[in-house]
Amino acid sequence: MKLLSILPYRVLVSIGYGLGYIAANIPSDRNRVIKINLKLCFPDLCETQINLLRKEHWRLLGRSLVEKSIIWLGSEKQLSKLIEVQSSVDLTSRKPRILVNMHFTGIEGAIILSALAKRMNWPRTSGFFQRMKNPFFNQKIIEWRNRFGGNSIDRQGNTKAIIREIRNGDCIIVAPDIDLGLKDSEFVPFFGIETNTITTVSRLANITGAEVCLMTTTLNQDRSRYLCKIGEPLKDFPTADHKADTARLNQYFEDEIRLRPAEYYWVHKRFKNRPNHETNPYNPSK
Numbered sequence: 001m002k003l004l005s006i007l008p009y010r011v012l013v014s015i016g017y018g019l020g021y022i023a024a025n026i027p028s029d030r031n032r033v034i035k036i037n038l039k040l041c042f043p044d045l046c047e048t049q050i051n052l053l054r055k056e057h058w059r060l061l062g063r064s065l066v067e068k069s070i071i072w073l074g075s076e077k078q079l080s081k082l083i084e085v086q087s088s089v090d091l092t093s094r095k096p097r098i099l100v101n102m103h104f105t106g107i108e109g110a111i112i113l114s115a116l117a118k119r120m121n122w123p124r125t126s127g128f129f130q131r132m133k134n135p136f137f138n139q140k141i142i143e144w145r146n147r148f149g150g151n152s153i154d155r156q157g158n159t160k161a162i163i164r165e166i167r168n169g170d171c172i173i174v175a176p177d178i179d180l181g182l183k184d185s186e187f188v189p190f191f192g193i194e195t196n197t198i199t200t201v202s203r204l205a206n207i208t209g210a211e212v213c214l215m216t217t218t219l220n221q222d223r224s225r226y227l228c229k230i231g232e233p234l235k236d237f238p239t240a241d242h243k244a245d246t247a248r249l250n251q252y253f254e255d256e257i258r259l260r261p262a263e264y265y266w267v268h269k270r271f272k273n274r275p276n277h278e279t280n281p282y283n284p285s286k
Contacts, residue, residue, distance in 0.1 A: 004069035005078070012066050020062025024055040034058075034266040036281050041191040042261070056262040057105075060219075064105040071108045072144035076115045083112040084220070087230040089213055091122045094169030096210035099230060100201055101127075101175040102253055103265035106217040106226045110173050113228075114150035126151040126165040127173035128158075130180075159204075166208040173215065176201055176246070177253050178268055187275045188247035191254055196273040202245035205238040212237050214252055218263055 004012060024031070034057060038050050045053070070078050083106075089097070091113075101110055114125040129145070129152045132138040142152045151170070153161050166172050176198045179185075184203070187194040205212050211233035220227045238245050257264045269282050 001069040001073055004066055005073045009081070012069070013063055016063030016066040017059050018062070019065065020059035021055075023062060024058035030267045033269055033282060037266045037268075037270060040193060040271060040281065041257075053262055054266075057264075057266050060105045060263055061267065064108070068108060071111055072141065076119075076148070079112050079115045081225065083217065083226045083228050085112055085116065085228045085230075088232045089211075089230060091120070091171065091230075094123050096166050096169060096208050097171065097233075098166065098201060098205055098210045098212045099171060099173045099215040100212060100249060101173050101215045101217070102177050102256060103175055103268065104216060104218050104260070104263045105265065106219065106263070107175060107265070108217075110215070110217065110228070111145060111148070111150065113171055113173075114145075114148040117149060123168075123170045124149055124151055124165075125171045125173065126153060126162065128153055128162065128175075162204065163208055166204065166210050172204075172210070174201055174204070176249065177270075178265075179270055179272055182273060185273075186243040186246055188243060188250050190250045190270070193271060194275050195250065195271060196275075197246050197250060199242040199246045201249060202238045202242040205245075206240070206242075214256075216256055218260055 004015070007015075031054070034054050035050060038045070038053055042050070042053075067082070070082055074082070099110075101107060110125065110127065113122060116122065117124060127150075129142065131154065132141065145152050151165065153165070162172060177190075179196050180198050182196060184200065185196050185198045188197050189195070190197070201212060204210065213233050214231045215229065217226050217228045219225075234248075237248070271281055274280060
């Protein structure tokens, strides 16, 4: 990773695309998951279109994988060249605010907020992280993400810590578009499919009075770098209905994904938990 981080960026991207091409053409469980997800979400696409989208997703996933050498080890200067930030809200205001991120291939671009915080007078960036099975890499990734003063908070049992950070006016980033189990979750529509989704954003916003802004990190038009966009606060959000709020967020996610479907994180088993004992699409025997 240290070697990759000092390579010319064009060379780095070419390596990533090459890795993605190889992964797309090797039979694997994740290839099967991607195909299942795409068929479920885009039932109108033919087999050829599904495969083209799957291969393009792998290319972008390979690219994002090698780009993590810059995300995790690069300097502020490198990150500034890699990711541009456009915010519709004043990040210096220190208002209680939740930035709702999505799992695009460029999701790790959120670290740019930490990298620029001191120079731009932005508050500290905090967010949940999911523990990795490997304790060495779990600790390393926390160190790398926090190297500019950010704060990674273990998702398991640290709600009080994140509430404290929100009330302090730190930039809180939550990515609720993955299946984290049935606890504190609801089944709400996502591409017309009842999908298990955590209600964390609505609950935290209700407790803290924080405004909620959508945040995406996606490739720019010529794919030369990434654009991290932070939108205006959502109107009339949250409400007292956590399920309705969560369904609303899923609709926003779906709208963004349809604009750039190859960039979404299709390798995740988004539909593994099913309502009413429906069949698991990834493992029909369960």
